[in-house]
Every structure is written in structure tokens, then in C-alpha cells.
Amino acid sequence: MLKAPLSVAKSEGQWFIPSTLLSRVHAEQRHDGEFWALWADIDEPDGVTFEEMKERSRDCIPGAFMAYTSKSATEERQKARILIPLASPVSGAEWPVYQKILNDKLQSVGITPDRATERTGQPCYLPNRGDFYQHHTHKTGLLEPSTCWGDELAEEMERQAEEEAQAKAAKLKPRPASLAGAEGGIIDKVNAAFEMEGELQARGYIKMGRRYLSPQSSTKTPGVIVLESEGRQIAYSHHGETDPLSQLNHSGHALDMFDVICCLDYAGDVQQAIPALASLVDPDGQKQRQREYMAAKDTPRADISAVIDEPEQVDSPKAPSPAGVDLLTPPGIAGEICRYMKLTARRPRPELYPFAALQLMALVGRKRRSIYTNKLNLMTLAIAPTAAGKEKAQDGVKRMAHEQYCSNLIHGNAGSFRDLIYNLLDGDGASLYIVDEVHSFFDSIKSGKAQNYESKMEAEILTMNTTELYTFRGMEKRALTEIYQKHVKQLEKAVEDAGEDEEKAVQMERALDKAQRRLDWLENGLPDPFFSMMGHSVPERLDAFIKLDNISSGFLGRTLITRCPDTRAKLRRTPVDEHELAECELNITTGLAEIRRSGCTVAATDEAADYLDECIDWYEDDDQLNHHIAGGIYARAPEHLYRVATILALETGTITLEHARYAHALVRRSIEDVSYILLKAYSDSDGAQEKQVMQHARQTIHRNCKTTGLPLSRLKHLVTKPKGWEEMQARDMTRDRFSELIDRMMTAGELEKQVEGKRERYISRAAV
Structure with missing residues (x-):
């Protein structure tokens, strides 16, 4: 295969696990596996060439090995894999340790391996020719790991034993003495009700043998240990500062189940975690405590908690955790668009870029459908201080849309509801409004002094954004029908006059088809119009728009919102990495072109479909759906979830679990930002x-x-x-x-x- 590799899509490529046990279950391989090879995956070569990898590998691998570049390797990024056949097999318990030793040795000579290879069930892809392919075989005696690396094995085993002993000796993290009585009882009930393994994995921690890898880890080495202590499970993190759990046990303290949930879900705020968890583990007692608390209040304004706190959940579905999702780095081509904007921004504001990426992808793929939705329309509002870098997101979308032949569909503003209608028709049923200082636009349509043509714009926007068949008013229909009928006659005559000029005839026939299509829409309605809006403004002006009236009107429910920090990033003064920029632009151009050309309906993996169903179950639960203030936002959340997941999957045609988790995290964060702005307004009253x-x-x-x-x-x-x-x-x-x-x-x-x-x-x- 090295000399004559396959040349197929990665999803069709051959892979293997170097064990005689036919299983992909990590635990089964660790317990019963018999491994006959080690392997390394160099997915981030960091400028190291394949030739350099060969030479450096000879210095640290005392035996024969085979090396080859991977399917996605390019001359600029020479990603590769290394296979090391063994003279005798090793057990599933020892194999991950030998894999770590191999990765450590490669790291020591300047080759950065992917630590996921230390998982016993991780598949290794075999040779598959891509745009850049090279291979090499280093022929010498086979590696006998117990002889060559026996000392390292003993040292690593001893180190792991010391870590576990340290974790066992660690005292549970002390809590304030004030946590007694009912609060202390809630903590005990949480520890009894939840199981550490499942809760860690639900928050993005990956089980690797008896350890867990933090989703924030940069080394990809599992550093979280789970043990039994005094009848309960405890966790101890050896990760660095990137892991939130290590921030709590850096003083030698282990964490019980309550500590872990409090840290990962409530940012370590015990006073916030206790009442929220009480609703799950002691619902009757929590209801009584809430009644007593409300009865003791001397003001009716305590109802604000219903606006800013998540709804009480008693016997309700549990919300899937968005932990471990990096909102600033969406998966796939969306992440590349964000990277491009960050690379070229003079003053980075990365919180704005995911919305811009989604808007651009939706515009390019506006005619695509998924099993969940027929519409990719988006309404997004981004709030950031003045001079904070909002223009990069706007300009980036316009420039990349121009390269995909759809910048003519982008508008800066609209002066009346008729303007919205005419732009939609001229755009062949599609419009994207990129509006800077969008508060002025909202002020004009919300003002009590607004003209009739301005006040109608809000209803028109909501209709165009959501309707499956847009129908025209009689007045607009009559006026526009007359205009297009004349235009059709002119074009019919132009087709006749073209005669044998084939190029001109084709051009006129296309224009005629377009005019006739508009006449049909005016008469019978425009199916599934694409209408999106991407607005930006400053906190001083747009925060005021996030109020209860606009939740009731349905505008905020249809809108995704991001509230950036109140501070500005430093001006970037270093030159742009032209090599990285060129690679990024090529990826974007290729990905968007594929989205534009493809007409397939977007499907979903079973794993992603199950996850989306869990999200919908939570949004559709009565506590959220009929919440007396935020119900309108939760009711629209499933639409956002389906659309964002679909847009992210336009490139590949299949919604994956990664797409689904990112979509849920983005929608949840939007709801949290609305809550924060409402809380801000209340705090200023x-x-x-x-x-x-x-x-x-x-x-x-x-x-x-x-x-x-x-x-x-x-x-x-x-x-x-x-x-x-x-x-x-x-x-x-x-x-x-x-x-x-x-x-x-x-x-x-x-x-x-x-x-x-x-x-x-x-x-x-x-x-x-």
C-alpha cells in the first residue's frame, strides 16, 4: 500500500487497529487486546517536512518503521503517520503506556504527535494518496519494546502510580462553614444522584483507559483521575491551567461530584449551583424553600429572577451541556472564515466572526435544504463597543460573497417596506441586509413618530424571514405587475431581434425567464424567500432594544444575539502570515464553491439526530416553552438550532455531532446574552x-x-x-x-x- 496507495475520500479509506481483538471499544481493547504495532499521527507538522520527520524518527525509534503522508497532506503542511511493527505483542494495559513513550520521544526531537493515538480504540488510517504523497520504509530489526523501552515503561508506570496515590491522599476541597443544614444536604444528594464518569463525558471529557482528557487540554495527554474515596467518587486533575478542574484542586484538593458540576456548569459559584441543582435532586424541598423565600420578600420586584435565571426544572428533561465547545472556532469551513477574519483584522473582535461566517454560508447555500428545515434565513445582532473592529465582519462577508457571485444580494439598509419588497424581487427571491449602527434602523421603525412606510417594516421583516410563501399586497402587486408585463414584452422582442446572434439570444432568454418568474411570484406568491439580516451596533444604543416588549413582538425570538465584552482588543501591529492567509483563503474558496455547486439535501448522523432531539426535548419542555417572560425566545430556539446545524453542515452534506453541539452552544449563549442584557437593565434601575x-x-x-x-x-x-x-x-x-x-x-x-x-x-x- 505504501508504493501503490488507494486514492479515495477519507471516509472511504482503509484503517486498522493494531490489535488482534476485533473491537473499537477502548475498555475492551485495554482489557483483552493484543497489540502488534505502535503508531504516530502527525497532524500538526508545524513546518517540519516529511524528509525531516524521517531523519528525526531514526534518532528516537530503535527499530524498523514505515512512514507516509496522510490524505490531507499538502506541500505546505506535510501531515504524516508512522507505523512501528513490534517483535512481540504487548497487552492492552501496557500498549497506551508505550504509545505515550513513543509520543514523548517524537516530541523530544521536534515532532508534535496527536496524543489521541494513546487511546486503545483509536483507528489508524492506512496509505491514501492525496495531493501530496510521500512514503518511506526504514529497514532494520523489529522493535522489542520491553527490552528497548523497559526502563521508560517502569518509570511511566511508577509516575502514574504516584499520581493516583497523590489523588487518593488529597483531601476533599473544603467548603465554607455556612454551607450547612439544607444547603449541605443538597450537596450530599447531588453526590449520591450523579455518576462521575457519565457527567465528565457529558461535558466533553474523553475517557482514555482509566483517565480522562480535558476538552481544553493542549497536550492531548489524559490528566484527570477518578477514584473512590470514603464511599464516593472523587476527581483529581493533573492538567495545567487550561482545565477548570485543575483550578480548584491546585492546592492538593480532590473534587467530589458536586464540586465538578459546580465548577463546569456554574463557574464555581456555589450559591448559584445549589438552588439550581436542588430543583433536580430535591424538587419538593426546593419548592417549599422558594415559597418561603418569596413570602419573606418585601417587594414584588423579586420577579426579575424569572427573567434572568433559567426556568425551574422539576421532573423535566435535562439540558444537554454545551461544555467543551469553543464558540469562537466553529467546525469546518465556518471556522476557516473566522480564522481569515482574525488573521486580517487590525483590531480583532472574534465574538463577531461566527455570525458573519454563518450568514455568508447561508447566503451562498440559500437554495439548499436539510431534513430539518427548508429555510436558512438568519437574523443576527452583534453588540460591541465603538471602534472595536465590527467592520471586519461586515467587509469580510461582502468580499467573500463577491467571489461567490452573490454580492448583488447584499444591501446596506432599507428606507421603507416597499424597498424591502423591491430588493427581494430584484434579488430573485433573496436579500441579505448588513446594517452597521443598526440601532438607527430600529429607532426609525419603533419610533412613535415613524411614518406609515417605516412602521410597517418590522412586520414585513418578520414575515419575509419566517414565511414559507410570501404573498404581495394588492397595491404592490398591481403596480409591479404592470412594470414587469411591459418588461416581458420588451424582452420577448429583444429575443426575436437577436436573430442568429446566439450569445445575445441566450442572454435575453435568461432575462425573460427571470422577468416571467417574478410575474408568477406576484400572482401566486414567492415560495421560501431568503431574507436575512446581520446588524451591528454599540452597547449604549442596542442594549436598549433588548427589552421585554421586543420579546413579546417576536423580534428577539427570531434573532440570535451576541454581546461582546465592553473592552477593546489591542491593535495588531505584526505582519499578516501570508502563507497561512493564502491557505485559509484557498480553503474558504473551495468550501464555498462546493456549497454553491451542491444541491444535495443535508442529512444527519444518528448521533447528531439524537443530540438534537435531546436539545429540542429541553426547549419544548413546559418550563421553557410557556415561561411567562422568555417563552417566546425558547419557542424559537429549535428553529435556530436546526438552521445553524444545517448551515454548518452545508460543506459536507451531513450534520455531525460536532455541528449539533456547536449549534446548541451558540443558541444557548444567545439566550444567555439576552438574559445578561435584561439583568444589566434591571441593575441600572x-x-x-x-x-x-x-x-x-x-x-x-x-x-x-x-x-x-x-x-x-x-x-x-x-x-x-x-x-x-x-x-x-x-x-x-x-x-x-x-x-x-x-x-x-x-x-x-x-x-x-x-x-x-x-x-x-x-x-x-x-x-x-
């Missing part, structure tokens, strides 16, 4: 309650302290700005609530202070 003000403050810190963090002075300005904070502080001037909040978040491991010389910055270590 008269008589705001302390609990909600502090909740807003904590979320503000997390949202603005990602990546490089913020200095304390800037953080204090953002947190103490709302009117509710000023009123709360005025009620007791002896307390410094801001310092208390910072200390509490640092103690919980949510916030970390980094000091570089005289510079101090606070960085969030938890996701909101």
Missing part, C-alpha cells in the same frame, strides 16, 4: 435588589476578564457603574462590596490575579 445587582457584577467581571484580563481600576468602573450598585453601596457605606466580590471570586478560583512587574491584571478562569 431604581430599587434593584442586591442579589441581582451582585449577579450582574459577577457576570460583567467574567465577560470582560477573559484572555488578557483587566486592571482593577477598569474592572471597578464597569462593576460599580449601574445605578443599582450605587444605591446598594449607599445603604451601607461601611462595606466595600466590590473588594468582597473580588476576594470571593478569587477564593473560589473563578478569578486570578497576574502580576508582571508593576502591572496587575485580573483574569477570569471560569465561563459564564
Whole structure:
């Protein structure tokens, strides 16, 4: 196969597991497998050529090996695999350790392997010729691992035993003494009700033997150990700072089931986690506690919690966890579009790019369908400070749409409902509005002084975005029919006049077909119009649009929203990597062209379909669907879920679990952003309650302290700005609530202070 490889799509390529046991189940291979080869997967060559890999491999592999480039290898990225036949077999228990030793040795000579090969059930793809193919066989004696690497095996086994001993010796993470009585009982019930293995895997942790790999791990080496201690399961993370669990047990503390859920789902906020989990493990007791709490309130304004908190769930489906999904890096071609925008942005604002990528892909693939939806229309609003880099997302979509011959369908704004209609017809049933400073557009249609032609625009937008058959009003129908009838007659005459000029005749016939198609639409309706809007504006203007009235009108329910941090990224002053940029542009051009050419209906894998069903079960549960304030948003969530998953899958034609998980995470984050903005508005109102003000403050810190963090002075300005904070502080001037909040978040491991010389910055270590 090395000399005469296959040349087929990767999905059709041959693969094997170097074990005599015919199973892909990791646990079965670890227990009963008999392995006759080791292998390495170099998926990120980092500039190392295949020739260099051969030479370096000879230095660290004491035996024969075979090497070949993979299907997706290019001359610029010479990805490869290395196979090492063994002189004698090794057991499934020892094999992952030998794989780690091999990967460590390759790493030591500058070859970066994919650590997923340390999983006993990981398939190895055999030679499959791509655009760039090379192979090599190093002929010498076969590797006898127990002889050549016996010392390394013993050392690694000893290290793993020490890690497990360390985890066993670790004390459970201490909790505040205040967590007693009912709260302490809830923690005990959570520990008894949940099972560590399933909960870790549900949050993106991958089981590899007896260990788990964090979804945030960059080394791809499993570092989470699960053990039994005092009758309950505990977890101990040896990952670095990338793993949230390691932030909580860096002081030598192990984590029980409650700690893990609290850390991964509630950013370490015990006070937030307890009431939410109480609804699952002690619903009757929680209802009684809530009744007692509400009865003790001296103001009816406590109802705001119904706006900002997730609905109570008693005997309800559990929401699939979005943990482990990187929202800034969508899968497939969408991720490449985001990478292109980040590479070329002068002031990066990566939170904006996923919406731009989805809008572009939907426009290019607007005629495609999936088993879930016939419409790829999107309404997206992105909120970011002025001069924060919003123009890159807008310009990127316009430029790439031009390369795919559909930039004529993009409009900057509309002045009236007739303008919307005419643009839709001129675009052959398709329009995408990219509107900067979109608050001005909304102000004009929402104003009490709006003209009749402006006030009708909101209803027109919602109809065009959702209807399966758009019908025209009598007035527009009569006026436009007369215009197009004249145009048809002119084109019919032009076809006759073309005579033997075949090129002109074809051109006129196409124009005639288009005009006749418009007449048919005017008479019988336009099926499945493509109408999308991508709006951007600043928090000071667009936050005010996120209010309860616009939930009731249905506008917010039909819209995906992202609320960027209140800070700006630094101006990028380094040159663009032209090689990476060219590769990215080629991937985008190829992917979008495939989307445009393909006419297949998008299907879904069984795994993805099951996951989407779980999401829909949760959105359709009565607690969400009929929520007295946010029900309109949850009711539209399934539509968003199906559309986003379909758009992501346009390139391949099949929705995968990765597509489904990203779509769910994006929709959930949009709902969370709406909740945050409503909470922000409440915190800035008269008589705001302390609990909600502090909740807003904590979320503000997390949202603005990602990546490089913020200095304390800037953080204090953002947190103490709302009117509710000023009123709360005025009620007791002896307390410094801001310092208390910072200390509490640092103690919980949510916030970390980094000091570089005289510079101090606070960085969030938890996701909101």
C-alpha cells in the first residue's frame, strides 16, 4: 500500500487497529487486546517536512518503521503517520503506556504527535494518496519494546502510580462553614444522584483507559483521575491551567461530584449551583424553600429572577451541556472564515466572526435544504463597543460573497417596506441586509413618530424571514405587475431581434425567464424567500432594544444575539502570515464553491439526530416553552438550532455531532446574552435588589476578564457603574462590596490575579 496507495475520500479509506481483538471499544481493547504495532499521527507538522520527520524518527525509534503522508497532506503542511511493527505483542494495559513513550520521544526531537493515538480504540488510517504523497520504509530489526523501552515503561508506570496515590491522599476541597443544614444536604444528594464518569463525558471529557482528557487540554495527554474515596467518587486533575478542574484542586484538593458540576456548569459559584441543582435532586424541598423565600420578600420586584435565571426544572428533561465547545472556532469551513477574519483584522473582535461566517454560508447555500428545515434565513445582532473592529465582519462577508457571485444580494439598509419588497424581487427571491449602527434602523421603525412606510417594516421583516410563501399586497402587486408585463414584452422582442446572434439570444432568454418568474411570484406568491439580516451596533444604543416588549413582538425570538465584552482588543501591529492567509483563503474558496455547486439535501448522523432531539426535548419542555417572560425566545430556539446545524453542515452534506453541539452552544449563549442584557437593565434601575445587582457584577467581571484580563481600576468602573450598585453601596457605606466580590471570586478560583512587574491584571478562569 505504501508504493501503490488507494486514492479515495477519507471516509472511504482503509484503517486498522493494531490489535488482534476485533473491537473499537477502548475498555475492551485495554482489557483483552493484543497489540502488534505502535503508531504516530502527525497532524500538526508545524513546518517540519516529511524528509525531516524521517531523519528525526531514526534518532528516537530503535527499530524498523514505515512512514507516509496522510490524505490531507499538502506541500505546505506535510501531515504524516508512522507505523512501528513490534517483535512481540504487548497487552492492552501496557500498549497506551508505550504509545505515550513513543509520543514523548517524537516530541523530544521536534515532532508534535496527536496524543489521541494513546487511546486503545483509536483507528489508524492506512496509505491514501492525496495531493501530496510521500512514503518511506526504514529497514532494520523489529522493535522489542520491553527490552528497548523497559526502563521508560517502569518509570511511566511508577509516575502514574504516584499520581493516583497523590489523588487518593488529597483531601476533599473544603467548603465554607455556612454551607450547612439544607444547603449541605443538597450537596450530599447531588453526590449520591450523579455518576462521575457519565457527567465528565457529558461535558466533553474523553475517557482514555482509566483517565480522562480535558476538552481544553493542549497536550492531548489524559490528566484527570477518578477514584473512590470514603464511599464516593472523587476527581483529581493533573492538567495545567487550561482545565477548570485543575483550578480548584491546585492546592492538593480532590473534587467530589458536586464540586465538578459546580465548577463546569456554574463557574464555581456555589450559591448559584445549589438552588439550581436542588430543583433536580430535591424538587419538593426546593419548592417549599422558594415559597418561603418569596413570602419573606418585601417587594414584588423579586420577579426579575424569572427573567434572568433559567426556568425551574422539576421532573423535566435535562439540558444537554454545551461544555467543551469553543464558540469562537466553529467546525469546518465556518471556522476557516473566522480564522481569515482574525488573521486580517487590525483590531480583532472574534465574538463577531461566527455570525458573519454563518450568514455568508447561508447566503451562498440559500437554495439548499436539510431534513430539518427548508429555510436558512438568519437574523443576527452583534453588540460591541465603538471602534472595536465590527467592520471586519461586515467587509469580510461582502468580499467573500463577491467571489461567490452573490454580492448583488447584499444591501446596506432599507428606507421603507416597499424597498424591502423591491430588493427581494430584484434579488430573485433573496436579500441579505448588513446594517452597521443598526440601532438607527430600529429607532426609525419603533419610533412613535415613524411614518406609515417605516412602521410597517418590522412586520414585513418578520414575515419575509419566517414565511414559507410570501404573498404581495394588492397595491404592490398591481403596480409591479404592470412594470414587469411591459418588461416581458420588451424582452420577448429583444429575443426575436437577436436573430442568429446566439450569445445575445441566450442572454435575453435568461432575462425573460427571470422577468416571467417574478410575474408568477406576484400572482401566486414567492415560495421560501431568503431574507436575512446581520446588524451591528454599540452597547449604549442596542442594549436598549433588548427589552421585554421586543420579546413579546417576536423580534428577539427570531434573532440570535451576541454581546461582546465592553473592552477593546489591542491593535495588531505584526505582519499578516501570508502563507497561512493564502491557505485559509484557498480553503474558504473551495468550501464555498462546493456549497454553491451542491444541491444535495443535508442529512444527519444518528448521533447528531439524537443530540438534537435531546436539545429540542429541553426547549419544548413546559418550563421553557410557556415561561411567562422568555417563552417566546425558547419557542424559537429549535428553529435556530436546526438552521445553524444545517448551515454548518452545508460543506459536507451531513450534520455531525460536532455541528449539533456547536449549534446548541451558540443558541444557548444567545439566550444567555439576552438574559445578561435584561439583568444589566434591571441593575441600572431604581430599587434593584442586591442579589441581582451582585449577579450582574459577577457576570460583567467574567465577560470582560477573559484572555488578557483587566486592571482593577477598569474592572471597578464597569462593576460599580449601574445605578443599582450605587444605591446598594449607599445603604451601607461601611462595606466595600466590590473588594468582597473580588476576594470571593478569587477564593473560589473563578478569578486570578497576574502580576508582571508593576502591572496587575485580573483574569477570569471560569465561563459564564
